[in-house]
Amino acid sequence: MTTVKKAAASNFTPAGKKPGRGAGYYVGKVLINIVLWVFSLSCIFPLVWMGYSSLKLKRQFNADVISIPWGTATLQNYKDILGNPDYHLAESMWNSCRTTVISIVCIVLFSFIVGYILSRIRFKLNRPLYVMFLMGMLIPIHSLLVPMYVLFRNLGMHNQWYTLLFPYIAFGLPMGIFLVEGYVKGIPVSLEEAAAIDGSSFSRTLWSIIMPMCRPILVTVAIIQVFSCWNEFSFALCLIQNVHLQTVPLALTQFKGQFGSDYPLQMTAMLITMSPIVVLYFAFSNQIIKGMVAGAVKG
Amino acid sequence: MLQSVKPRRWVVVLYLLIPVALFIFSVFVPLLTALYFSFFEWKNGQSIYTATYNGLTNYKQLIADPIFWQSFGNNIYLVVACIIGQIGLAFVLVLFANSKLAVGKAVHRTFGFFPSTISAVCIGLIWSIIFHSKYGLLNWFVVNVLGGTKQAWLGDSSHVMLYVSIPLIWQFIGYYMVILFSAIAGIDQQIFESAEIDGANGFQTAIHITLPMIRSTMLVCLTLCVAGNMKAFDSIWTMTAGGPGYASYVMALYGYTVSFQQSNMGYGSAISIGIFVLSLLVIGGSRLLVNRMTRGLEE
Numbered sequence: 001m002t003t004v005k006k007a008a009a010s011n012f013t014p015a016g017k018k019p020g021r022g023a024g025y026y027v028g029k030v031l032i033n034i035v036l037w038v039f040s041l042s043c044i045f046p047l048v049w050m051g052y053s054s055l056k057l058k059r060q061f062n063a064d065v066i067s068i069p070w071g072t073a074t075l076q077n078y079k080d081i082l083g084n085p086d087y088h089l090a091e092s093m094w095n096s097c098r099t100t101v102i103s104i105v106c107i108v109l110f111s112f113i114v115g116y117i118l119s120r121i122r123f124k125l126n127r128p129l130y131v132m133f134l135m136g137m138l139i140p141i142h143s144l145l146v147p148m149y150v151l152f153r154n155l156g157m158h159n160q161w162y163t164l165l166f167p168y169i170a171f172g173l174p175m176g177i178f179l180v181e182g183y184v185k186g187i188p189v190s191l192e193e194a195a196a197i198d199g200s201s202f203s204r205t206l207w208s209i210i211m212p213m214c215r216p217i218l219v220t221v222a223i224i225q226v227f228s229c230w231n232e233f234s235f236a237l238c239l240i241q242n243v244h245l246q247t248v249p250l251a252l253t254q255f256k257g258q259f260g261s262d263y264p265l266q267m268t269a270m271l272i273t274m275s276p277i278v279v280l281y282f283a284f285s286n287q288i289i290k291g292m293v294a295g296a297v298k299g
Numbered sequence: 300m301l302q303s304v305k306p307r308r309w310v311v312v313l314y315l316l317i318p319v320a321l322f323i324f325s326v327f328v329p330l331l332t333a334l335y336f337s338f339f340e341w342k343n344g345q346s347i348y349t350a351t352y353n354g355l356t357n358y359k360q361l362i363a364d365p366i367f368w369q370s371f372g373n374n375i376y377l378v379v380a381c382i383i384g385q386i387g388l389a390f391v392l393v394l395f396a397n398s399k400l401a402v403g404k405a406v407h408r409t410f411g412f413f414p415s416t417i418s419a420v421c422i423g424l425i426w427s428i429i430f431h432s433k434y435g436l437l438n439w440f441v442v443n444v445l446g447g448t449k450q451a452w453l454g455d456s457s458h459v460m461l462y463v464s465i466p467l468i469w470q471f472i473g474y475y476m477v478i479l480f481s482a483i484a485g486i487d488q489q490i491f492e493s494a495e496i497d498g499a500n501g502f503q504t505a506i507h508i509t510l511p512m513i514r515s516t517m518l519v520c521l522t523l524c525v526a527g528n529m530k531a532f533d534s535i536w537t538m539t540a541g542g543p544g545y546a547s548y549v550m551a552l553y554g555y556t557v558s559f560q561q562s563n564m565g566y567g568s569a570i571s572i573g574i575f576v577l578s579l580l581v582i583g584g585s586r587l588l589v590n591r592m593t594r595g596l597e598e
Contacts, residue, residue: 025400028400029400032395032398032400032401033400033401033402035392035395036392036395036396036401036403036407037403037407039392039407039411039472040403040406040407040410040411041410042469043410043411043412043413043414043469043473044410044413046414046425047413049436050425061434062433062434064439065428065434065435065436065439066436066439110317110318110321113314113315113318114315114318114319117311117314117315121305121306121311123308123311129315129319132319132322132323133322136322136326138579138582138583139326139330139575139579140526140529140530140574140575140578140579140582141326141530142529142530142532142550142551142574142578143330143551143554143571143572143574143575143578144325144326144329144330144333144571145551145554145555145571146333146554146555146558146564146567146568146570146571147329147330147332147333147568147571148325148329149558149559150329150332150333150336150564150568151328151329151332154332166321166324166325167325169321169325170321170322170324170325170326171325171326173318173321173322202306202307202310203306203310227416230418231416231417231418231419231420232418233418233419233420233532233533233536234532234533234536234551234555237536237555238555238559248418249418249419249420249421249533252418252420252421252424253420253537255424256424256427256537263428263431263434266424266428267428270421270424270425273421274417274418274421277416277417281413281416282409285409285412288416289408289409289412289477292415292474292477293474293477293478293481296474296478296519296523297478297481297516297519
């Protein structure tokens with residue numbers, strides 16, 4: 001009986017309302033998937049294209065930009081780049097690594113301290129400091145490019161190994177502080193009170209009780225900053241003229257002018273310098289995506 | 300606020316000293332320095348001590364400077380293009396990916412987000428190869444697939460802004476997609492089910508249900524998009540360096556060129572202050588507008 005009823009019911013259902021049956025359904029499915037996959041593959045295509053093009057020579061590449069070098073693949077570009085100290089690639093990666101690591105440690109540490117204090121301790125300058133860091137998020141930082149160069153040059157602070165730490169830490173702080181501040185608000189105060197009753201000092205509570213509890217948000221702050229520090233270009237361009245202190249994006253631009261027409265070589269250089277980021281991204285893509293979006297929306 | 304474990308004042312001061320000092324030094328001091336030097340004539344690498352006070356001359360020049368205003372117009376062009384391109388396309392793609400017909404949603408998310416983790420310099424270099432007038436991928440496509448003739452994409456001064464904005468849009472579609480994904484995931488699924496029962500098609504659901512439900516996230520995306528494009532610099536510097544002529548100049552790029560290539564630091568400082576004021580007006584104005592819109596809608 002029931003099967004007959006079901007069959008009858010489906011006969012009377014208008015075709016458009018029952019997905020999965022009409023020709024329109026399949027056309028829609030194919031179209032939607034084509035659009036999505038074209039977009040997704042376009043995002044990953046440069047990586048693939050650079051991957052196999054780096055195995056070609058300039059001559060081959062200029063003759064045909066898209067073909068895959070079956071049988072003629074060569075590691076010559078990698079040998080050229082890694083063997084020639086004039087490209088400063090290894091040096092620039094070391095510079096970027098050092099700057100990124102120090103910046104992140106400082107940003108995480110300072111965001112944690114300032115965020116915690118602004119959220120929990122009542123003192124006269126609490127609100128003014130809060131507003132000041134809030135302004136730091138609104139200030140268009142690119143207007144500081146020239147001013148920072150002027151200031152640093154007058155103080156003899158440009159072209160130093162530590163020069164870039166100042167802008168990177170300062171521009172990373174506001175978002176970090178607000179993420180920590182919001183997070184600390186969700187931790188019950190009774191925890192710190194209990195610690196104080198047990199005789200724990202402010203610093204001890206801060207480092208051994210609060211900090212472990214804030215770990216998720218500190219990881220988020222670190223993730224956001226890894227990418228922005230490693231990729232930052234404009235301040236490096238203005239503040240660093242010494243080729244031995246160049247960061248990765250700066251070192252890559254030399255391939256634009258000087259070796260402008262050797263695209264496979266340029267692609268090889270990009271691939272090598274991108275590799276840490278790419279590995280990091282595909283290993284932890286879920287956490288990274290979540291962290292960056294949380295930072296964007298809450299910040 | 301914490302009362303029972305109030306730390307001594309010097310402890311708080313000690314903790315806050317370094318981050319606050321560093322932040323003021325890197326953000327507010329450069330701005331004040333620039334403001335000061337914007338009243339000076341300081342050119343051609345002359346020593347800072349021989350710079351001469353010239354009152355408002357730099358600002359008069361700035362207000363009458365057609366290239367500066369053209370750069371500002373290009374910034375606005377980018378903002379509008381990216382709001383339509385990034386947020387609009389991201390919304391459509393998210394709807395597609397969320398529909399039951401789509402295959403591989405997680406892959407689209409991971410692949411789509413990937414370009415936004417790559418440095419803008421790399422994106423710029425890759426796209427200048429794609430746009431290359433002789434060997435470029437786009438010309439290969441135009442000639443071999445569409446049967447057209449080669450074009451000098453980035454050399455076309457009347458359309459260069461359009462071509463330059465394509466990589467910018469493409470790079471961050473995935474970023475906005477992920478933000479919208481998480482916003483849509485927060486909507487109660489029953490609403491969609493009842494809409495489907497009531498016979499709403501996909502387009503109606505998107506306009507009348509999804510869009511109003513994620514309004515606040517949309518407005519966050521909008522402010523991110525405005526702030527992000529007012530500081531456009533890296534990828535344009537790599538792709539066209541502002542050319543041909545001044546066709547693709549943006550404000551930060553113009554400030555950089557005047558200060559470093561024409562070594563006119565006094566006028567460069569005035570431009571920086573101009574960038575600061577204009578960006579703040581645009582970013583602050585759009586935020587205010589957005590806040591007013593959200594408030595009106597909540598009531």
